[in-house]
Amino acid sequence: MEPVTWIDRITVGTNPWFMANRKQDEDDPLQAVLLYLKDATECLGQGLVVKGALSASCAAECLATMGQLQYARRLYSESARIYLVNSESALATSVRESLWSLQEAYEYFLLAEEWQEARQVHDRLTYLAMRVDPNFGERGISEAPQSEKAPLSGSGGNGALPLDSSSAVAESIEKFLLLRKSQSGLSPVPPAAAKVDKRRRLTIDEKSIISQLG
Numbered sequence: 726m727e728p729v730t731w732i733d734r735i736t737v738g739t740n741p742w743f744m745a746n747r748k749q750d751e752d753d754p755l756q757a758v759l760l761y762l763k764d765a766t767e768c769l770g771q772g773l774v775v776k777g778a779l780s781a782s783c784a785a786e787c788l789a790t791m792g793q794l795q796y797a798r799r800l801y802s803e804s805a806r807i808y809l810v811n812s813e814s815a816l817a818t819s820v821r822e823s824l825w826s827l828q829e830a831y832e833y834f835l836l837a838e839e840w841q842e843a844r845q846v847h848d849r850l851t852y853l854a855m856r857v858d859p860n861f862g863e864r865g866i867s868e869a870p871q872s873e874k875a876p877l878s879g880s881g882g883n884g885a886l887p888l889d890s891s892s893a894v895a896e897s898i899e900k901f902l903l904l905r906k907s908q909s910g911l912s913p914v915p916p917a918a919a920k921v922d923k924r925r926r927l928t929i930d931e932k933s934i935i936s937q938l939g
Contacts, residue, residue: 754787762897769904778807798837803905805833820857
């Protein structure tokens, strides 16, 4: 019998990650949200926290396009916190992964419009990067946010979902956040607005994700 590889796991038709990607590409963001959240919760349950953060951020992307900016910001914020914790734990074994995680945390804090957290992560990222590469300052990274105003995507944060769909989304988000809280001791963060580029689904660190897939 052929062994099951990581590529088999993410492309099998019943895999929620694969199904969510397909629903998103088919312009069915509501079903994509529910499937991404299912995958995120399952990943947390298996200890695959970075993969869980990725799925949660993809769910946030879909919610933002639907105008559900409060839900989106809530998930972006928790994704940022997961990446921040991962950066700290990875530092002892992989500076590259630690830097990548800090970059992800920074960008997701921006999407969540948590400006103070974004600035703190930006400072940490810049300091660590310059310690690793003294020439980093010549290239740099995007500047820390100076303003607490940012353009929003979607319909302004007040788009309405059908009652049954809204309940399903809210329950899925709470299930993910409660599991996250039970694992980390961190309280779920309050909601607000977000912005995202669909191409972010493709800008993941494959080595890190693949290693978690097994």
